[in-house]
Every structure is written in C-alpha cells, then in structure tokens.
Amino acid sequence: MVFSELLDSLKGLLSSNDETPISNNQPNTELINELSQGMALLNTRKEQLDKLKGRMKLIENITGFAQGKQTLKDTSQKELQILQKLEQDYNRQLSSYSTNYKTFMSEYQKGVDDVKKCKANCMTSIPRGSSAWSYKRQACQAGCDLYGPFVQKCENTFKTSRVGSKNCKQSTAGRCQDGQVELGMNNIVTSSNYADANGVTIKDGCCDCGGGAGGPPSTMMRGKKITKCDQIPTAFGYTGSGGNYMTTACYNARVTSAAANKNLHTKYTALANENKELIATAQKIFDKIQALSQTDLKIQNKIDTKDFDLKNQLAEYGTIYADILARQGKKDQTIDGQLEDIRYKEDSQQLRLWIWTGLAILTILFAIQRMRK
DSSP: OOHHHHHHHHHHHHHTTTTSOOOSOHHHHHHHHHHTTHHHHHHHHHHHHHHHHGGGHHHHTOOOOSTTHHHHHHHHHHHHHHHHHHHHHHHHHHHHHHHHHHHHHHHHHHHHHHHHHHHHHHHHHSOTTSTTHHHHHHHHHHHHHHTSOOOSOOBOOOOOBTTTTOOHHHHHTTTEETTEEOTTOHHHHTOGGGOBTTOOOHHHHOGGGTOSBOOSOOEEETTEEEOSGGGHHHHTTOOTTTTHHHHHHHHTOOOTTHHHHHTHHHHHHHHHHHHHHHHHHHHHHHHHHHHHHHHHHHHHHHHHHHHHHHHHHHHHHHHHHHHHHHHHHHHHHHHHHHHHHHHHHHHHHHHHHHHHHHHHHHHHHHHHHHHHO
C-alpha cells in the first residue's frame, strides 16, 4: 500500500463519522475533534505528496550514466528501503489506530445516546403536576449529564499569577475546592490582578475552581457550574436539607453506560497518543520523500544542463562542419586552377625553348655557310 493510499484510507475512516452527532457537550466535542485534527496535516501532506509523486520516478527507476551509475543506484535503493520501512510502520500504526478509533467512537456515541435516553426517562418518570416536578426533572437531567462520557482528566490552564508567581495549587488554597469557589472568594479568583501572563484568571484556569481544560462531566444550573449532585440544591437557593429531594432526583438518574463513561478518558488518552505517533510517522515519510525529491530535482537539473550543453555543442559542431565543407570546396577549385596555370606555363616555356633552339640552329648553319665562301 503506497503512502497516498494509506492517507486516503485514514481520511475515509474519519470522514465516515462526519454525519454522526458526537456530543451535546461542547468541551467533549472539542476533545473528540482533537483526535482528527491531525487529518488537516495529513491531507495537506497528501496533496503535496501527489505533486511530488511524479518527480519520484527518476529516482525509483535510475539506470544512470556509465560514470557513477552504481553508486547512485545503490544510494537510491537504500533511501527507498528506508521509506518502505517507514510506510510499513505507518501501516501497522494505522491498522491499530483504526481499530481503536472505531471502538472508542462506538463507546463514546453509546454514552452520548444513553444520556439522551436518560433525560427522556426523567421526563416520563417524573410526571408533570407531581410534587416539585419541575425542580426534580431539572435535577434528574443534570444527573444524566454528570454520568455522561468522561473523555479527559481536568488539566490546569492557569500558569502562574502575576502577583507572587503562584501556581494553581497555591492560588486556590483556601479559595476553591472540588470545583467550587469558597464563599467570599469570587472577586479574587475572577480578578485580572491575579491572572497569569496570558490573562487567564484563577477561576477559569484552575481545576479546583471549576476551570481548566477537560475534567469530569459538568452541567450549568442557574448560572452555576455543577459537578456533583450535592451542589444542585445550593444553586436553587436551598440551605441545609431543604433541597435533598433534588439531590436524590439527581442520583436516581440512570445512564446504562455510566461505568464505561467514567473510564473512557483512559482510552481517549491512549488513542490521542496513537494519533500523535501516526502524525509523527507521516511527517517522517513526508520529510524523506521531500529529501528524495530534492535529490531527484538535482539529478534532473544536471541532466537538463548536460542536455542543453550537448545540444549547444552539436549545434556548434554542425556550424563548424558546414564551414569545413564550404572551405573544402573552395580549396579544391583553387588547387585545380593553380595546376592548370602551371601546365600552361610549362607548355609556354617549352615552346619558347624550341623556338630559341631553332633560331640557334639556323644561326649556326648560316655562319658555317658564310665561312665556306
């Protein structure tokens, strides 16, 4: 299975759940979405890899030049073997992640559905017109929320206070406990003077005050964050045991998957770690392909340069060769003319020689004749 196909399979796995409602609890929705946030990176990587894929053929099919051919081939094979090993690791991680992701989402969705059923049951089990039916229904439905899926343990998002550089444990001492702000301490824990460098207040960033990220399920009642059934009467203004009926209604809420929901955060943590490993492996593969692509590009540039130089040399050779042929033709004509001229001159010299020889003979004969007389 090639890398792009692996990405496609993962994309299909996650996108297949797009139409399934995940949760009516916003914090949990954000946490669940973190499991698939790596898909944005993986999809980007896939698009980039698709562009690089065509340029990988040169490295994958190197036949090389005579000089350095074997070295280049051996190097490319070694790099491709490393890439193949990374893809095998990715395939193994993807298989495990796919199985665990489906299991987690199935259990999580069941928890969400059970909360909805629980709330519907509150409406039927507490009939309208019965004693304190409205408050009991609200308390019962709050209990349904509190037994819902627990995805992540609470983590403090508050760093250190501007005053005294105190962390959450130090800043919440005597001011907050079990997610609730102590009486008379609200002005301090919500004050920007005690916030951290990022402007996060003690109440918003510390789990002990009901802030932070993640944590057990909670619900809002009359503007107050409720994390336990015992806190509901106070939200409605009850003191003492006057609101115990609301606490009872909350505890009587029945969510069939309550036990599984309570421990779901351990599976989420394991799955989130797998997600990180999967993205890390994908990044390694991408980096390796990028490196190979750069090598491929350098090779292609050298080939293009050599090809350009060869074409220039061939063009120059063609010009020189044509010039040689032209010059060769002129040279032949000149030599022929010179040879013919020489022959004419030789003939002329011989003719003159014969004329002078004849004249000499005649002169000698004339002289002999005169001497005889």
